[in-house]
Amino acid sequence: MTDSGGTRRGSYAKGIAKREEILTRALDVIAREGYGGASIKELADAVGLSQAGLLHYFDSKEELFTEILRKRDELDSIDQGLTSSPEHGLVAPEAELADIRTGYLSVIRHNAEVPGLVHLFARLSVDAADPGHPAHQFFLTRGESLRGFFAAAIATQQESGAITDQIDADTLARIFQAVADGLQVQWMLEHDVDMAATVDALFDVLTREKP
Numbered sequence: 158m159t160d161s162g163g164t165r166r167g168s169y170a171k172g173i174a175k176r177e178e179i180l181t182r183a184l185d186v187i188a189r190e191g192y193g194g195a196s197i198k199e200l201a202d203a204v205g206l207s208q209a210g211l212l213h214y215f216d217s218k219e220e221l222f223t224e225i226l227r228k229r230d231e232l233d234s235i236d237q238g239l240t241s242s243p244e245h246g247l248v249a250p251e252a253e254l255a256d257i258r259t260g261y262l263s264v265i266r267h268n269a270e271v272p273g274l275v276h277l278f279a280r281l282s283v284d285a286a287d288p289g290h291p292a293h294q295f296f297l298t299r300g301e302s303l304r305g306f307f308a309a310a311i312a313t314q315q316e317s318g319a320i321t322d323q324i325d326a327d328t329l330a331r332i333f334q335a336v337a338d339g340l341q342v343q344w345m346l347e348h349d350v351d352m353a354a355t356v357d358a359l360f361d362v363l364t365r366e367k368p
Contacts, residue, residue, distance in 0.1 A: 176214045179204050179221075180228040184274070187225065192276035197221075216291070222281055223292040229274055230299065233264055257310050258360050265337060265353045275341050282338070304330040320363050329363065 182203045187195040197218060201211040215221040268275050285292035308330035314320040324332075336359060340352040 172214065175204075176224075177228075179206075179211065179214060180225055183221070183225045184229060184232075187273040187277060188271040189273070191273035192280065193273075195273065195277070219281075219284070220291040222277060223295050226274075226278055226281065226292070227295060233267070236263075236267075257314075258357070261333075262353045262357055265340075265356055268341065269344065269352060272345070276345060279338075279341055279345065300334065304334055307333060324363075333359070 179200070183195070183200050186200055186203050190199065197208045197211060200221075201208045204211070212218070212221070215224065281292050282296055284290050285296045287293065304327070308326040311320055311329050312326040315322040315326060320329075333356070336356060337352070340350065340355055344350045344352050
């Protein structure tokens with residue numbers, strides 16, 4: 158007798174694995190070919206599927222691109238020693254200001270190496286302003302998680318006197334997010350803009366000199 162339950166579980170696991178393969182390959186394709194070259198056909202060819210076969214794993218092209226960005230964030234978090242969950246957002250062990258600064262700048266420098274993904278992020282973030290867009294909730298949750306994590310780190314550094322407390326931690330976290338996102342748009346227009354150096358200068362302004 159066939160174990161239909163086991164078969165369903167096996168098919169589900171294979172589907173999850175294929176979906177992860179698609180997202181991982183898609184990151185490579187977009188990083189290599191750019192956002193403009195990342196057609197559904199190109200992404201399907203990269204994983205040996207037809208275009209219809211690729212979209213079988215996602216509800217739409219927009220959902221596929223949203224999940225690609227989610228996968229990018231997941232891999233970037235792992236690289237920085239962070240973990241995340243839908244309930245608690247980003248979680249990291251307590252770190253010194255220098256470590257927080259280095260990690261943040263490292264992500265920004267990496268973004269400059271993958272212009273296709275930066276373009277995808279900027280394009281999708283604008284489209285996601287529509288509450289009905291598949292990426293809308295992703296960007297809301299992502300922003301809240303990022304700011305919550307950064308605000309907690311900033312508050313700790315303010316208590317120790319490492320960062321000025323003239324601006325509250327929540328506002329500073331939003332400023333850092335706005336600067337980083339805005340710089341990506343400027344960088345796409347002017348490739349000589351040094352995004353990491355600009356954010357580093359913001360750290361310089363906010364960091365108090367220790368006596």
